[in-house]
Amino acid sequence: MNEKQFDKVKNGKGFIAALDQSGGSTPKALAAYGVNEDAYTNEDEMFTLVHDMRTRIITSPAFNSDHILGAILFEQTMDREIEGMYTADYLAEKKGIAPFLKIDKGLADEENGVQLMKPITDLEDTLKRANERHIFGTKMRSVIKEPNEAGIKAVVDQQFEVGKQIIAAGLVPIIEPEVDINSVDKKACEAMLKTELHKHLDQLDESQNVMLKVTIPTETNLYKELIDHPRVVRVVALSGGYSTDVANEKLKENDGLIASFSRALSQDLNANQSDDEFNNELEKAVKSIYEASI
Known part of the structure; x- marks a missing residue:
């Protein structure tokens, strides 16, 4: 593990940028960026276009360590280059x-009110390649x-089971049990989730550290105990479909919770903008x- 990066992620001011739209969500991300499906004829061309978009974001002067602690990448982005260097x-x-x-690898079908992760059949190989990159x-x-x-217990059990394999490979896992913002009883989901997360965190030893990525809670500061837990590097929040303005306002109410936004980061960016327009919007x-994060 890179100790300098660990210290920055744990103690630095800023947020985590999510640039990890994958196969299923890529056409939507490109369309929002002003690149319609008639601009590409196959998956390779589609992924090249989305890499071009991510490259433009990452190389922008606005995308800097004064404000951003980390960036989440899709596997294909990890394997591609920016200015002659792996991303x-x-x-x-x-x-x-x-x-x-x-x-x-995406979500399984809904059961017991939740969607577990599909099996990650190539986890060992993926973690090996992640270390190489x-x-x-x-x-x-x-x-x-x-x-x-x-259902919620099954979600957290699965997340921590895989998380421990990630820790053993020398990486820091972000455990993300998203609560759907449209859930009819979001607050009750979050209360149950907090209980399960706390149980698992208490079972980690001093060498095992995780990050948590959660939906901004209905009850302000619900996750403060988890933010302060000794085994938690950082707790970050997803925008979950909220607009940037709404997500930011909700985030500000929660002490110590920082952003890990995807759509809210890029919603006003467009392929047809000049570099100045693009950089200003970003x-x-x-x-x-x-x-909102600080």
């Missing part, structure tokens, strides 16, 4: 930003839709998310 190396060496890798940590997402104790988004 993670560019982030770390040129930008001073810790690189994370999204490792989950100088990745600092990983991210994996499940979704909670209903306050079902058995700078506005970065600074507003930074202010």
Whole structure:
């Protein structure tokens, strides 16, 4: 593990940028960026276009370590280059930003009010490659839709089971049990989730550290105990479909919770903008998310 990056992620001021849209969500991300499906004819062309978008974001002067602690990458982004360097190396060496890798393979069908992760059948190989590419940590997402104790327990059990394998590989896992913002009983889901997370955190030993990525809670400061837990490096929040302004306002209410926004970071960026227009819009988004995070 890179101790300098660990200290920055744990103690620095800023947020985690999520640039990890994968196969299923890439067409939507490109469309929002002004690149429609008629601009590409196959998956390779699509991923090249989304890498171009991410490259433009990462190389922008607005994307800097004054405001951003880490960036979450999709596997294909990790394997591609920016200005002749693998993306993670560019982030770390040129930008001073810790690189994370999204490792989950998507969501299983809903059962007991939740969606577990699909099995990560190539986990060992992925973690080996992540280390070769100088990745600092990983991210994996499940979704909670209903306050079902058995379902929520299964989500957290699965997350920590995989998380311990990630820790053993020398990486820091971001455990992401997202609570759907449209859940009819979001507050009850979050109360159950907090209880389960606390149980698992208490079972970790001093060599095992995790990050948590959660939906901004309905009850202000619900996760403060987890933020202060000795085994937690940082607790970050997803925007979950909220607009930037709404997500920022909700985030500000929660002490110690910092952003890890995806759509809220890039919602005002467009492929047709000039470099000045693009950089100005990105700078506005970065600074507003930074202010909400600190």
